[in-house]
Amino acid sequence: MSANGEISLDGRPTIIVEHLDPELEDWQALEYKCISEECTNSAPQWHFLLSGLPSASDVGKQLSLPATSLTEQSVETLYQGDRRSKVCLLDPKAEKDLSPEDGESFDVFLFGGILGDDPPRDRTGELRKMGFAGRRLGTEQMTTDTAARVTRIVVADRQHLNDISYVDRPDIALPASSGEGEASSESVSMPFRYVKGKDGKAVMPKGMLDLLASDADKDIMDLL
Ligand code: SAM
Numbered sequence: 001m002s003a004n005g006e007i008s009l010d011g012r013p014t015i016i017v018e019h020l021d022p023e024l025e026d027w028q029a030l031e032y033k034c035i036s037e038e039c040t041n042s043a044p045q046w047h048f049l050l051s052g053l054p055s056a057s058d059v060g061k062q063l064s065l066p067a068t069s070l071t072e073q074s075v076e077t078l079y080q081g082d083r084r085s086k087v088c089l090l091d092p093k094a095e096k097d098l099s100p101e102d103g104e105s106f107d108v109f110l111f112g113g114i115l116g117d118d119p120p121r122d123r124t125g126e127l128r129k130m131g132f133a134g135r136r137l138g139t140e141q142m143t144t145d146t147a148a149r150v151t152r153i154v155v156a157d158r159q160h161l162n163d164i165s166y167v168d169r170p171d172i173a174l175p176a177s178s179g180e181g182e183a184s185s186e187s188v189s190m191p192f193r194y195v196k197g198k199d200g201k202a203v204m205p206k207g208m209l210d211l212l213a214s215d216a217d218k219d220i221m222d223l224l
Helices: 026-041 056-063 081-086 144-155 208-214
Strands: 014-019 047-051 087-090 108-113 133-135 166-168 171-173 187-189 193-195
Touching: 014 026, 014 144, 026 047, 026 056, 026 144, 026 208, 081 087, 108 144, 144 193
Parallel strands: 014 047, 014 108, 087 108, 087 133
Antiparallel strands: 166 193, 171 187
16 A cells, blocks of 8 residues: 555455454454465455454454555545446345456455354445445355455356355364364354355365364354
8 A cells, every 4th residue: 555545456456355343353363364365376366455444553463464455444435536436345235246247347346344144234234335336246145255255256267156166054063172082073053155165165264163163162143
């Protein structure tokens, strides 16, 4: 980001997650790191920006993300006037689904940095009212990292939403937490849609299963 607040995109497509919660939960930290790593490792690379942070420097330390990926400014301030038409909000309530052609109209894909809830409380509405064009990723609620992953598959790999393989509302077998021995018989139901990985399982951020296992005694809806 330059001194006057302009984002330097180097012509790269960009994922922006506007952080909408007062704090940064462990779950969100894993999701944000995962989005950032996938943006860096994709070919061509995508730029990743986490906006609307309570205090960018603290969160930066917590996430070990470069300063160029963090800002306390809201996307509403960053994208004004004509620049706003280049931003696509991924919105579960949008009328149109995202298509590969949208990669030609939009440079920036915007997501709500919100933990999922079931039923959804439509907090994405906080971004919708800023007036960005919206696109849906089908009818199922995705985690933020899944929504970003699916967007890159549609826009960069030019795959249609319906051609992507998903795992819906999986029951995830948890690893044994430390001190419990090898196996755990516990599982947790995740009320979201995920991309299906090559192993047939839901693709999740690194560390998410361990976090789920360590929090297994809590109600899942208190964590998401
Ligand atoms: N329950 C949330 C709400 O109140 O809006 C949805 C949060 S979802 C975990 C986080 C973000 O992922 C959303 O703000 C949206 O940008 C994106 N997202 C998730 N599922 C989506 C879908 N089916 N279509 C479009 N965007 C989606």
